[in-house]
Amino acid sequence: MVFDRLLAKALAAFVQRGSLEVTAETGEVHRAGDGTAPRVAVRLVGEGATRALVIDPELTLGELYMDGRLVIEEGTLMEFLQLLLQDSRAERSKLPIPTIAKLRSLAWRLAGRNDARLARANVAHHYDLSGRLYDLFLDRHRQYSCAYFEHEGQALDDAQRAKQRHIAAKLAIRPGDDVLEIGSGWGGLAMYLARYAGAERVRGITLSAEQLAASRRSAAEAGLSDRVAFEMEDYRATQGRFDRIVSVGMFEHVGPKDYGAYFEAAARLLAEDGVMLLHTIGRTGEPGYTNPWIRKYIFPGGHLPTLAEVMPAIERSGLMVTDIEVLRLHYAETLKAWRERFLARRDEALALYDERFCRMWEFYLALSEAAFRWEDVVVFQIQLAKRNDVLPITRDYIARNEEMLRRAEETRLQVAAE
Incomplete structure:
Protein backbone atom coordinates (compact mmCIF):
# COMPACT_ATOMS: atom_id res chain seq x y z
CA MET A 1 0.00 0.00 0.00
CA ALA A 111 -1.50 34.27 13.40
CA GLY A 112 -3.03 37.18 15.27
CA ARG A 113 -2.05 38.73 18.55
CA ASN A 114 -2.37 37.01 21.91
CA ASP A 115 -4.66 39.53 23.62
CA ALA A 116 -5.44 39.52 27.34
CA ARG A 117 -8.60 37.42 26.99
CA LEU A 118 -6.93 34.74 24.89
CA ALA A 119 -3.83 34.77 27.10
CA ARG A 120 -5.93 34.05 30.17
CA ALA A 121 -7.81 31.22 28.44
CA ASN A 122 -4.54 29.64 27.28
CA VAL A 123 -3.07 29.81 30.78
CA ALA A 124 -6.18 28.27 32.34
CA HIS A 125 -5.99 25.29 29.94
CA HIS A 126 -2.76 24.09 31.54
CA TYR A 127 -2.10 25.83 34.84
CA ASP A 128 -5.58 25.55 36.31
CA LEU A 129 -5.42 21.77 36.38
CA SER A 130 -5.63 20.24 39.83
CA GLY A 131 -2.77 21.28 42.08
CA ARG A 132 -2.64 17.65 43.23
CA LEU A 133 -1.42 16.70 39.75
CA TYR A 134 1.58 19.02 39.99
CA ASP A 135 2.36 17.79 43.49
CA LEU A 136 2.98 14.35 41.99
CA PHE A 137 6.13 15.39 40.15
CA LEU A 138 7.30 18.91 41.05
CA ASP A 139 9.69 19.82 43.87
CA ARG A 140 8.42 20.95 47.26
CA HIS A 141 8.19 24.60 46.12
CA ARG A 142 6.34 23.71 42.91
CA GLN A 143 8.94 25.21 40.59
CA TYR A 144 7.45 24.45 37.18
CA SER A 145 10.43 25.60 35.10
CA CYS A 146 13.97 24.56 34.28
CA ALA A 147 16.12 23.67 37.28
CA TYR A 148 19.82 24.57 37.44
CA PHE A 149 21.97 21.49 37.97
CA GLU A 150 25.25 22.49 39.58
CA HIS A 151 26.66 18.98 39.32
CA GLU A 152 25.71 15.60 37.88
CA GLY A 153 23.21 13.70 39.99
CA GLN A 154 22.01 16.70 41.97
CA ALA A 155 18.55 16.14 43.48
CA LEU A 156 15.66 18.00 41.85
CA ASP A 157 14.79 20.01 44.96
CA ASP A 158 18.40 21.16 45.32
CA ALA A 159 18.66 22.01 41.62
CA GLN A 160 15.46 24.07 41.79
CA ARG A 161 16.80 25.95 44.79
CA ALA A 162 20.03 26.52 42.82
CA LYS A 163 17.91 27.99 39.99
CA GLN A 164 16.31 30.46 42.40
CA ARG A 165 19.74 31.36 43.75
CA HIS A 166 21.20 31.81 40.25
CA ILE A 167 18.37 34.10 39.17
CA ALA A 168 18.49 36.14 42.38
CA ALA A 169 22.25 36.54 41.97
CA LYS A 170 21.82 37.96 38.47
CA LEU A 171 19.14 40.38 39.66
CA ALA A 172 21.64 41.84 42.17
CA ILE A 173 18.81 42.97 44.44
CA ARG A 174 19.63 45.82 46.85
CA PRO A 175 18.05 46.27 50.29
CA GLY A 176 14.77 48.09 49.89
CA ASP A 177 14.22 47.13 46.24
CA ASP A 178 10.72 46.61 44.88
CA VAL A 179 10.49 43.57 42.60
CA LEU A 180 7.90 42.60 39.98
CA GLU A 181 7.56 38.98 38.90
CA ILE A 182 5.69 38.56 35.62
CA GLY A 183 4.16 35.09 35.71
CA SER A 184 4.61 34.19 39.37
CA GLY A 185 3.58 30.52 39.25
CA TRP A 186 3.00 29.06 42.70
CA GLY A 187 4.96 31.85 44.35
CA GLY A 188 8.19 30.05 45.24
CA LEU A 189 10.58 32.48 43.55
CA ALA A 190 8.82 35.59 44.87
CA MET A 191 9.07 34.31 48.42
CA TYR A 192 12.72 33.37 47.92
CA LEU A 193 13.54 36.91 46.76
CA ALA A 194 11.87 38.39 49.84
CA ARG A 195 13.25 35.88 52.32
CA TYR A 196 16.86 35.58 51.16
CA ALA A 197 17.71 38.17 48.49
CA GLY A 198 16.78 41.31 50.41
CA ALA A 199 13.79 42.49 48.39
CA GLU A 200 11.62 44.86 50.39
CA ARG A 201 8.47 44.07 48.44
CA VAL A 202 7.67 41.56 45.69
CA ARG A 203 4.60 41.77 43.51
CA GLY A 204 3.75 38.62 41.58
CA ILE A 205 1.23 38.67 38.75
CA THR A 206 -0.41 35.64 37.15
CA LEU A 207 -3.35 34.68 34.94
CA SER A 208 -3.99 31.38 36.72
CA ALA A 209 -6.70 31.34 39.38
CA GLU A 210 -5.37 28.05 40.77
CA GLN A 211 -1.84 29.39 41.12
CA LEU A 212 -3.02 32.69 42.57
CA ALA A 213 -4.93 31.03 45.40
CA ALA A 214 -2.06 28.65 46.17
CA SER A 215 0.51 31.48 46.14
CA ARG A 216 -1.48 33.59 48.57
CA ARG A 217 -1.88 30.64 50.93
CA SER A 218 1.84 29.91 50.81
CA ALA A 219 2.80 33.53 51.49
CA ALA A 220 0.43 33.65 54.48
CA GLU A 221 1.76 30.37 55.87
CA ALA A 222 5.34 31.66 55.49
CA GLY A 223 4.51 34.93 57.26
CA LEU A 224 5.40 36.96 54.15
CA SER A 225 2.04 38.44 53.21
CA ASP A 226 3.19 41.91 54.27
CA ARG A 227 6.08 41.83 51.78
CA VAL A 228 4.90 39.49 49.01
CA ALA A 229 1.64 40.12 47.16
CA PHE A 230 0.09 38.18 44.30
CA GLU A 231 -2.49 39.52 41.85
CA MET A 232 -4.51 38.23 38.91
CA GLU A 233 -3.22 40.65 36.31
CA ASP A 234 -2.02 40.82 32.71
CA TYR A 235 1.41 42.42 32.36
CA ARG A 236 -0.05 45.02 29.97
CA ALA A 237 -2.26 46.34 32.77
CA THR A 238 0.42 46.54 35.47
CA GLN A 239 1.23 50.00 36.80
CA GLY A 240 4.07 51.37 38.89
CA ARG A 241 7.86 51.43 38.83
CA PHE A 242 10.04 48.54 39.97
CA ASP A 243 13.74 48.28 40.77
CA ARG A 244 13.90 44.71 39.56
CA ILE A 245 11.73 42.66 37.20
CA VAL A 246 11.93 38.91 36.75
CA SER A 247 9.98 36.57 34.49
CA VAL A 248 10.51 32.80 34.52
CA GLY A 249 8.72 30.42 32.17
CA MET A 250 6.08 32.93 31.11
CA PHE A 251 7.49 34.46 27.93
CA GLU A 252 6.81 31.23 26.00
CA HIS A 253 3.10 32.16 26.21
CA VAL A 254 3.43 35.73 24.89
CA GLY A 255 3.62 35.03 21.15
CA PRO A 256 5.78 36.84 18.53
CA LYS A 257 3.12 39.40 17.62
CA ASP A 258 3.14 40.64 21.23
CA TYR A 259 6.88 40.74 21.90
CA GLY A 260 6.86 44.47 21.26
CA ALA A 261 4.07 45.04 23.79
CA TYR A 262 5.84 42.84 26.34
CA PHE A 263 9.15 44.69 26.25
CA GLU A 264 7.47 48.09 26.01
CA ALA A 265 5.64 47.24 29.24
CA ALA A 266 8.88 46.06 30.83
CA ALA A 267 10.64 49.29 29.88
CA ARG A 268 7.77 51.34 31.26
CA LEU A 269 7.77 49.46 34.56
CA LEU A 270 11.54 49.23 35.11
CA ALA A 271 13.33 51.95 37.08
CA GLU A 272 16.11 53.91 35.36
CA ASP A 273 18.72 52.05 37.42
CA GLY A 274 16.76 48.80 37.34
CA VAL A 275 17.64 45.28 36.21
CA MET A 276 15.41 42.67 34.55
CA LEU A 277 16.00 38.96 34.05
CA LEU A 278 14.01 37.03 31.45
CA HIS A 279 14.22 33.22 31.73
CA THR A 280 12.54 31.52 28.78
CA ILE A 281 12.61 28.34 26.74
CA GLY A 282 13.86 29.10 23.25
CA ARG A 283 15.40 27.64 20.13
CA THR A 284 18.84 27.99 18.59
CA GLY A 285 17.69 27.24 15.04
CA GLU A 286 15.59 29.28 12.65
CA PRO A 287 12.22 30.75 13.72
CA GLY A 288 9.31 28.42 13.10
CA TYR A 289 6.07 27.06 14.45
CA THR A 290 5.84 25.11 17.69
CA ASN A 291 5.08 21.38 17.67
CA PRO A 292 1.35 21.15 16.83
CA TRP A 293 0.64 18.36 19.34
CA ILE A 294 2.08 20.48 22.16
CA ARG A 295 0.05 23.51 21.05
CA LYS A 296 -3.19 21.52 20.80
CA TYR A 297 -3.04 19.46 23.98
CA ILE A 298 -0.55 21.08 26.36
CA PHE A 299 0.23 24.77 25.72
CA PRO A 300 -2.28 26.42 23.36
CA GLY A 301 -0.81 29.62 22.02
CA GLY A 302 2.70 28.65 23.07
CA HIS A 303 5.75 29.60 21.02
CA LEU A 304 9.46 28.99 21.57
CA PRO A 305 11.39 32.07 20.42
CA THR A 306 14.77 32.33 18.79
CA LEU A 307 17.06 35.21 19.73
CA ALA A 308 16.48 36.62 16.24
CA GLU A 309 12.78 37.03 17.09
CA VAL A 310 13.37 38.54 20.52
CA MET A 311 16.21 40.99 19.97
CA PRO A 312 14.47 43.46 17.62
CA ALA A 313 11.64 43.91 20.14
CA ILE A 314 14.14 44.50 22.96
CA GLU A 315 16.06 47.06 20.91
CA ARG A 316 12.92 48.97 19.96
CA SER A 317 11.80 49.13 23.61
CA GLY A 318 14.84 51.08 24.74
CA LEU A 319 16.11 48.26 26.96
CA MET A 320 19.67 47.02 26.54
CA VAL A 321 20.97 43.47 26.80
CA THR A 322 23.60 43.19 29.52
CA ASP A 323 24.06 39.42 29.63
CA ILE A 324 22.81 36.25 27.94
CA GLU A 325 23.32 32.73 29.26
CA VAL A 326 22.22 29.61 27.39
CA LEU A 327 21.29 26.71 29.66
CA ARG A 328 21.87 23.50 27.70
CA LEU A 329 20.47 20.16 28.90
CA HIS A 330 19.42 21.54 32.28
CA TYR A 331 15.78 21.28 31.22
CA ALA A 332 16.34 17.79 29.81
CA GLU A 333 17.49 16.69 33.27
CA THR A 334 14.58 18.54 34.90
CA LEU A 335 12.06 16.81 32.64
CA LYS A 336 13.70 13.45 33.24
CA ALA A 337 13.19 13.92 36.98
CA TRP A 338 9.57 15.04 36.45
CA ARG A 339 8.85 12.09 34.14
CA GLU A 340 10.31 9.56 36.58
CA ARG A 341 8.37 11.08 39.48
CA PHE A 342 5.14 11.11 37.49
CA LEU A 343 5.50 7.49 36.42
CA ALA A 344 6.26 6.45 40.00
CA ARG A 345 2.92 7.96 41.09
CA ARG A 346 0.94 7.31 37.94
CA ASP A 347 -1.84 5.54 39.84
CA GLU A 348 -2.54 8.76 41.73
CA ALA A 349 -2.76 10.70 38.47
CA LEU A 350 -5.16 8.06 37.13
CA ALA A 351 -7.38 8.60 40.19
CA LEU A 352 -7.48 12.34 39.36
CA TYR A 353 -8.10 12.05 35.61
CA ASP A 354 -8.23 9.06 33.23
CA GLU A 355 -5.98 6.75 31.23
CA ARG A 356 -5.94 8.97 28.14
CA PHE A 357 -4.87 11.95 30.23
CA CYS A 358 -2.08 9.95 31.85
CA ARG A 359 -0.81 8.78 28.46
CA MET A 360 -0.99 12.38 27.23
CA TRP A 361 1.07 13.56 30.21
CA GLU A 362 3.63 10.79 29.71
CA PHE A 363 4.02 11.76 26.07
CA TYR A 364 4.29 15.47 26.94
CA LEU A 365 7.09 14.93 29.46
CA ALA A 366 8.96 12.48 27.23
CA LEU A 367 8.62 14.56 24.05
CA SER A 368 9.74 17.69 25.86
CA GLU A 369 12.78 15.96 27.32
CA ALA A 370 13.65 14.56 23.89
CA ALA A 371 13.41 18.03 22.34
CA PHE A 372 15.94 19.40 24.84
CA ARG A 373 18.27 16.42 24.35
CA TRP A 374 18.22 15.98 20.58
CA GLU A 375 16.69 19.04 18.97
CA ASP A 376 17.51 22.76 19.14
CA VAL A 377 15.55 23.62 22.29
CA VAL A 378 17.38 25.39 25.13
CA VAL A 379 16.74 27.93 27.89
CA PHE A 380 17.81 31.56 27.54
CA GLN A 381 18.46 33.81 30.52
CA ILE A 382 18.52 37.36 29.14
CA GLN A 383 19.52 40.16 31.51
CA LEU A 384 18.28 43.64 30.63
CA ALA A 385 18.74 47.21 31.88
CA LYS A 386 18.22 50.79 30.78
CA ARG A 387 21.77 51.92 31.53
CA ASN A 388 25.12 50.20 31.05
CA ASP A 389 26.50 51.17 34.47
CA VAL A 390 24.01 49.52 36.82
CA LEU A 391 25.87 46.19 37.08
CA PRO A 392 29.53 45.22 37.55
CA ILE A 393 31.51 44.99 34.31
CA THR A 394 32.61 41.40 34.92
CA ARG A 395 30.45 38.38 35.75
CA ASP A 396 32.25 37.63 39.03
CA TYR A 397 29.45 39.26 40.98
CA ILE A 398 27.09 36.41 40.07
CA ALA A 399 29.20 33.82 41.88
CA ARG A 400 29.73 36.17 44.83
CA ASN A 401 26.01 36.82 45.13
CA GLU A 402 25.26 33.10 44.91
CA GLU A 403 27.62 32.42 47.78
CA MET A 404 26.00 35.12 49.92
CA LEU A 405 22.58 33.69 49.17
CA ARG A 406 23.79 30.20 50.01
CA ARG A 407 25.01 31.43 53.40
CA ALA A 408 21.66 33.15 54.02
CA GLU A 409 19.85 29.88 53.29
CA GLU A 410 22.13 27.95 55.63
CA THR A 411 21.69 30.52 58.40
CA ARG A 412 17.93 30.28 58.16
CA LEU A 413 18.11 26.48 58.34
CA GLN A 414 20.30 26.68 61.43
CA VAL A 415 17.91 29.08 63.14
CA ALA A 416 14.94 26.89 62.27
CA ALA A 417 16.74 23.84 63.67
CA GLU A 418 17.37 25.61 66.95
Missing part, protein backbone atom coordinates in the same frame (compact mmCIF):
# COMPACT_ATOMS: atom_id res chain seq x y z
CA VAL A 2 1.10 3.57 -0.69
CA PHE A 3 1.08 4.64 2.96
CA ASP A 4 3.21 1.67 3.98
CA ARG A 5 5.78 2.70 1.37
CA LEU A 6 5.71 6.30 2.58
CA LEU A 7 6.13 5.18 6.19
CA ALA A 8 9.15 3.06 5.23
CA LYS A 9 10.65 6.04 3.41
CA ALA A 10 10.13 8.34 6.40
CA LEU A 11 11.63 5.88 8.87
CA ALA A 12 14.70 5.40 6.67
CA ALA A 13 15.18 9.18 6.51
CA PHE A 14 14.77 9.83 10.23
CA VAL A 15 16.32 6.78 11.89
CA GLN A 16 20.05 6.39 11.20
CA ARG A 17 21.32 4.86 14.46
CA GLY A 18 19.75 2.25 16.72
CA SER A 19 17.10 -0.26 15.71
CA LEU A 20 13.44 0.53 15.12
CA GLU A 21 10.75 -1.92 14.04
CA VAL A 22 7.27 -0.64 13.24
CA THR A 23 4.41 -3.05 12.58
CA ALA A 24 1.60 -1.39 10.66
CA GLU A 25 -2.03 -2.30 11.29
CA THR A 26 -1.90 -4.30 8.06
CA GLY A 27 0.76 -6.55 9.61
CA GLU A 28 3.53 -5.24 7.37
CA VAL A 29 6.80 -4.75 9.29
CA HIS A 30 9.15 -1.82 8.60
CA ARG A 31 12.69 -1.69 9.97
CA ALA A 32 15.16 1.19 10.14
CA GLY A 33 18.51 1.99 11.74
CA ASP A 34 21.92 0.37 11.84
CA GLY A 35 21.07 -2.54 14.12
CA THR A 36 22.67 -1.09 17.26
CA ALA A 37 21.03 -0.18 20.56
CA PRO A 38 18.59 1.06 21.59
CA ARG A 39 16.20 -1.49 20.16
CA VAL A 40 12.56 -0.44 19.92
CA ALA A 41 9.54 -2.19 18.45
CA VAL A 42 6.14 -0.50 18.13
CA ARG A 43 2.80 -1.61 16.73
CA LEU A 44 0.15 0.57 15.10
CA VAL A 45 -3.39 -0.49 15.97
CA GLY A 46 -6.68 0.26 14.27
CA GLU A 47 -7.77 1.07 10.74
CA GLY A 48 -6.13 4.15 9.28
CA ALA A 49 -3.33 4.44 11.86
CA THR A 50 -0.54 4.26 9.27
CA ARG A 51 -2.30 6.71 6.96
CA ALA A 52 -2.82 9.22 9.80
CA LEU A 53 0.79 8.94 10.93
CA VAL A 54 2.20 9.45 7.45
CA ILE A 55 -0.03 12.39 6.58
CA ASP A 56 0.55 14.37 9.78
CA PRO A 57 3.23 12.76 12.00
CA GLU A 58 3.89 15.88 14.09
CA LEU A 59 0.34 15.84 15.44
CA THR A 60 -0.70 12.22 15.04
CA LEU A 61 2.23 10.51 16.77
CA GLY A 62 1.13 11.85 20.16
CA GLU A 63 -2.55 11.27 19.44
CA LEU A 64 -1.96 7.64 18.54
CA TYR A 65 -0.01 7.15 21.77
CA MET A 66 -2.73 8.88 23.83
CA ASP A 67 -5.41 6.65 22.29
CA GLY A 68 -3.46 3.43 22.81
CA ARG A 69 -3.13 2.95 19.06
CA LEU A 70 0.67 3.18 19.16
CA VAL A 71 1.87 0.36 21.39
CA ILE A 72 5.48 0.09 22.58
CA GLU A 73 6.25 -3.65 22.45
CA GLU A 74 10.00 -3.46 23.04
CA GLY A 75 12.01 -0.63 24.57
CA THR A 76 10.55 2.54 26.06
CA LEU A 77 8.72 5.62 24.84
CA MET A 78 11.82 7.68 25.56
CA GLU A 79 14.01 5.37 23.46
CA PHE A 80 11.44 5.51 20.65
CA LEU A 81 11.59 9.32 20.61
CA GLN A 82 15.38 9.19 20.75
CA LEU A 83 15.49 7.09 17.59
CA LEU A 84 13.16 9.49 15.80
CA LEU A 85 14.92 12.71 16.84
CA GLN A 86 18.60 12.11 17.50
CA ASP A 87 19.60 12.25 13.82
CA SER A 88 16.77 14.22 12.28
CA ARG A 89 17.14 17.71 13.81
CA ALA A 90 13.39 17.88 13.02
CA GLU A 91 13.99 18.60 9.33
CA ARG A 92 10.44 19.00 8.09
CA SER A 93 11.62 18.70 4.49
CA LYS A 94 12.05 14.97 5.17
CA LEU A 95 8.36 14.45 5.85
CA PRO A 96 6.89 12.27 3.09
CA ILE A 97 3.86 14.55 2.72
CA PRO A 98 5.15 18.06 3.57
CA THR A 99 1.98 19.99 2.67
CA ILE A 100 0.62 20.14 6.23
CA ALA A 101 3.96 21.40 7.56
CA LYS A 102 3.94 24.15 4.92
CA LEU A 103 0.39 25.14 5.83
CA ARG A 104 1.31 25.25 9.52
CA SER A 105 4.26 27.48 8.75
CA LEU A 106 1.98 29.85 6.84
CA ALA A 107 -0.65 29.83 9.62
CA TRP A 108 2.05 30.60 12.19
CA ARG A 109 3.18 33.64 10.21
CA LEU A 110 -0.40 34.90 9.80
